[in-house]
Amino acid sequence: MALRIGIAGAGVLGRLLAFTLSRAGHDVHVFDPASGPGPRAESGSQAAGWTAAGMLSPVAELERAGAEVFALGVRSCQLWPQIVQALSEPVALHMQGSLLLAHRSDAGAAQRVVGLLQAKADAPYQPQSLTMDALRALEPSIQGPAMAWLLTNEGQIHPIQALQALAAQGTLQGVQWHWGSTVTAVDAGAIHASEAQHHFDHVFDVRGVGAKPALPVRGVRGEVFWLHAPGVPLHRPVRLLHPRHSIYMVPRPGDVIVVGASEIESEDRSHVSLRSTLELLSAAHSVIPALAEARVVHTETNLRPALPDNLPAVLHSAGKTEINGLFRHGWLIAPALVEQALQELKL
Ligand SMILES: Cc1cc2nc3c(=O)[nH]c(=O)nc-3n(C[C@H](O)[C@H](O)[C@H](O)COP(=O)(O)OP(=O)(O)OC[C@H]3O[C@@H](n4cnc5c(N)ncnc54)[C@H](O)[C@@H]3O)c2cc1C
CATH class of the missing domain: 3.30.9.10 (D-Amino Acid Oxidase, subunit A, domain 2)
Incomplete structure (x- = not known):
């Protein structure tokens, strides 16, 4: 059954969720304060994903991370080629x-x-x-x-190309992008944005550092x-x-x-x-x-x-899922975390 899905945040997590859920036939709306799908020309706050080097390093990250990040990284290295292949714009991987x-x-x-x-x-x-x-x-x-x-x-992925290609593919698949929209709160089935309140069957809070104070990020x-x-x-x-x-x-x-x-x-x-x-x-x-x-x-x-333990977290409650704490491994682990979250939700 097609659901109405709201996503707060259009970083790597938000765009991967929008791409995957719209591909599965859901009605997806994404809210982000950015003025559009591209990187900011001037300095200032924007998704961490734009700045990342895009290293996909499950083994090297083991110096600082544990088995969970390693397993998510290994799985994501299998998923990225499939994702990139499904995008209409090229992404260097x-x-x-x-x-x-x-x-x-x-x-x-x-x-x-x-x-x-x-x-x-x-x-x-x-x-x-x-x-x-x-x-x-x-x-x-x-x-x-x-x-x-x-x-x-x-290996490595080109983060700028990937963020842009995910947004473009989402648009082709019917995603509604609400740019210039700052989310002040995310509740069960509701996104409170600067201009209005929006209701959904399920919402995702993937605002990264912007999820404060709802999460201790x-x-x-x-x-x-x-x-x-x-x-x-x-x-x-x-x-x-x-x-x-x-x-x-x-x-x-x-x-x-x-x-x-x-x-x-x-x-x-x-x-x-x-x-x-x-x-x-x-x-x-x-x-x-x-x-x-x-x-x-x-x-x-x-x-x-980053969360206090520097580990990623997927937190489900009625009508709402929060994913955060991707820290220094976001490109490495995001596809596997999204896969895990959607499997848990049976979406
Ligand atoms: C210098 C640097 C190098 C890195 N190198 C690598 C690397 O080589 N490999 C790797 O795997 N990872 C790397 N990372 C980490 C990776 O970039 C992050 O883990 C990843 O971007 C986190 O993704 P995210 O979607 O959770 O958050 P973000 O990418 O930060 O996206 C959060 C989104 O939420 C939006 N948002 C914020 N507040 C609100 C609000 N109130 N309402 C609506 N939307 C909001 C933001 O505008 C943004 O678009 C690096 C990070 C940095 C800073």
Whole structure:
């Protein structure tokens, strides 16, 4: 039976829900304060998903996450290709593995992390140690590190393309997007928006950090840099294992490399700091010295939505479902979380 569904929030969760539910024949309405389906041109608050690097790293995330995030990540890596194939607009999705790298001076810290991943990951997901020759064959630009491991089942999605394509497909499937609409409360079967109250058979609250104070969600600041680096090839996401900084680089079309990300317990959305600039870009340069002449073409700051235990939550009550706390793994786990929530609701 076709239901009337309301969704508060048009981030990666809101758009995946709208895409999936409209595809199943439901009458779907989505509410979001954004002025439209694209990213904001000016700085300011917008979905965390726009800023994300889009790494799909179930194994590498095991350094900080547990079995639940790993299982959701593995499942999502199976679901993303099916989702992307069902979209009418192209979305870059690559599953050619990712690399863990370490400098010789950080061998101890790196071995600790790799040991942790080996203990936590199932057999097909074990990190594979690479010789430097093997590393150069995969990524000739990488010159600094002395140790490398390949995580074969990892990859990346282009978050900006994916958010736009999900919205476009939703429109084709009949989704009603209520842009410029701030939701003040979500109750059983009701969305209270700035302009009016709307009634539904079921509602989803997926407002990320905007779900405060209904949920004890907090924002965790992250800063990223876009480098334009023509002639510096990079084919897959790389992470530098470092005792102080957690730094990664992700290639995007157009000779762009996204360098990220700081992780700061602050809800400050202002511009990137000098400290983050020095630390992240120095680390990037230490991995790929040829980045010295890259141009910093864009910087961005955003807030990852995190619950007190830093774990995702799917909370059902009569007429309402809340999904939140995707923290630093939203692209990695959203498809599996949406699948799980809709199976539990039998939708
Ligand atoms: C710097 C950075 C790098 C990241 N890198 C990765 C990565 O490589 N891989 C990965 O898996 N994840 C990554 N993430 C995490 C990922 O982006 C988030 O986990 C994910 O975006 C959360 O999705 P969401 O839909 O819950 O929230 P959001 O994407 O934040 O979307 C929430 C939506 O709700 C809307 N909203 C807010 N308030 C209201 C309101 N009152 N009424 C209506 N709508 C409202 C917002 O406008 C927004 O559209 C990164 C995040 C950051 C910040």
